[in-house]
Amino acid sequence: SSSSSSSSSSMGGGPSSSICHAPQTCPLGPNEGVGSQPGEDDGNRVHRPRADLVLRGPGEAHPTFTAEELAVSCKPNAPTSGTLGCPHYARGCKIRAPCCRKMYVCRLCHDSDVDRTCSAKLDTYSVTEMLCMHCQTLQPVGKHCQVCYSDLGLAAQPQSQHTTQDTVRPNRHTANDRTHAVLGKYYCNVCKLWDNSLDREIYHCPYCNVCRVGKGLGVDYRHCMRCNCCVEMREGVTHRCISQVLEGNCPICADTLRFSTADLKGLPCGHTMHLECYRQYRAYSYTCPICLKTMDDMRDYFSRLDQAAAHSPVPNMFRNTRSRIYCNDCGDTSVVQYHMLYHKCPKSACGSYNTRVLDTMVLPPGEEAEDGTSNGSGSGG
Known part of the structure; x- marks a missing residue:
């Protein structure tokens, strides 16, 4: 991914269910004459x-x-x-x-x-x-x-x-x-x-203490001492440090990350998972499974949710109802107009729909919510 950090995978190829010490057809003869x-x-x-x-x-x-x-x-x-x-x-x-x-x-x-x-x-x-x-x-x-x-x-x-x-x-x-x-x-x-593979280059990282696919430190990878992992030096790749990020397991398959032979995916929040696990998980969710922050640029999707919310007005019976929400992206807590489906972060610099409802409240007539909205109007959608 060009917008987030990418960690090098350790050597070994992908997992295989085959038992590779079994004899296979090969022009080189079997072990003849052994005791x-x-x-x-x-x-x-x-x-x-x-x-x-x-x-x-x-x-x-x-x-x-x-x-x-x-x-x-x-x-x-x-x-x-x-x-x-x-x-x-x-x-x-x-x-x-x-x-x-x-x-x-x-x-x-x-x-x-x-x-x-x-x-x-x-x-x-x-x-x-x-x-x-x-x-x-x-x-x-x-x-x-x-x-x-x-x-x-x-x-x-x-x-x-x-x-x-x-x-x-x-x-x-x-x-x-x-x-x-x-x-x-x-x-x-x-x-x-x-x-002896001809289609890949390998280097040993003395800090990770494992061999990884790549040309070497200072060539196409660098070692982040805080994260204790190798990070691509390719143009456009950004990296957010999380201490010892590869010491844990993939949040999807629970396999170890440090000695993984599969490609890894670094998320904007700094967490890491297997690239293939990310692709499968991304098909039904856009939030990090660890911190719940948005994993990709969702502005187009949130714009469509704006249109959907506009066409789903709040029924009159809920006009005095407010929701206290927490935004997983910016970390702010806000009070917004209750909605059956959508709760948007009212912070202008955020505007994320990646929120969760903490509680709901019904305002008496004429009373204002903590964010200054009265019972006749609401912020967000």
């Missing part, structure tokens, strides 16, 4: 990854996974056929969830899996293990696969504190080999985020 043994829980066979580079404590067994967890997963509807990933990301690895110890392509795949054994959402900050889908090697998280990178004759580069967008330097190997070594063109070592 397997009978499963104990459901009769399915469980497998070991081809290699396990994670240092484990004494007596700690090497983990095993189902064929679905180790299967190669491709991003549906990707511009290039066979692009590894899931509906949310294009990436060359899977992560091992610290909570349930299962393999998923991303946190959203984990959170949307109705059959998972844990109830908590995946905490990406605590992820320590990943599985390269090119070579089926379980290893500590990083931008590059240690095995694929080593096969190129290159030493794995040390990970920076936050994000990297470098590429493997050219050598005698093919471009496809070099692509396999880099699991994500964008990688954030804080959020454990890999992404």
Whole structure:
């Protein structure tokens, strides 16, 4: 929206009901030759990854996974056929969830899996293990696969504190080999985020401590320290501060805002909700669900209400009746002529119909109301 603030959404794509660690049709072959043994829980066979580079404590067994967890997963509807990933990301690895110890392509795949054994959402900050889908090697998280990178004759580069967008330097190997070594063109070592998407740019905000869609702070976004959120720097976008506005939940769907992957809508009053929630809610209401202030420019609509009120005169039996109203937009309390349908704020600078009736009163003949109107006339409509 051009007239109100717009907050950047955190990375992850929209919610999906699909379980993205399930095997999908992909030109890259399945994990052939991996060790397997009978499963104990459901009769399915469980497998070991081809290699396990994670240092484990004494007596700690090497983990095993189902064929679905180790299967190669491709991003549906990707511009290039066979692009590894899931509906949310294009990436060359899977992560091992610290909570349930299962393999998923991303946190959203984990959170949307109705059959998972844990109830908590995946905490990406605590992820320590990943599985390269090119070579089926379980290893500590990083931008590059240690095995694929080593096969190129290159030493794995040390990970920076936050994000990297470098590429493997050219050598005698093919471009496809070099692509396999880099699991994500964008990688954030804080959020454990890999992404090879070509249709979006990503940056890490050190203040929000999450990765967001955009070119970066000072380029197309700035961070509001009072609201603790990233705000667009686009011309025409205004921003009204509300302290820690993204720390709560969307007032429509009750989902968290801080780590939301959906686009957000900043209202003129300063409150925020999901853009899609706003569109659905706006179809039947024009007031903020939190503070009840008008969300959009309603002057044309209020003008039509003026005409409707003019054609709906107050019956004679209510001529001496007044309404005490509160205006949700300007915050003033006024006494106006009672009307069955419409009560307009009499303040000239406001004129809003976004009001509520506090109480009604009947004036004795000749008595004036608090606003100076007599029983023979009224203000507003």
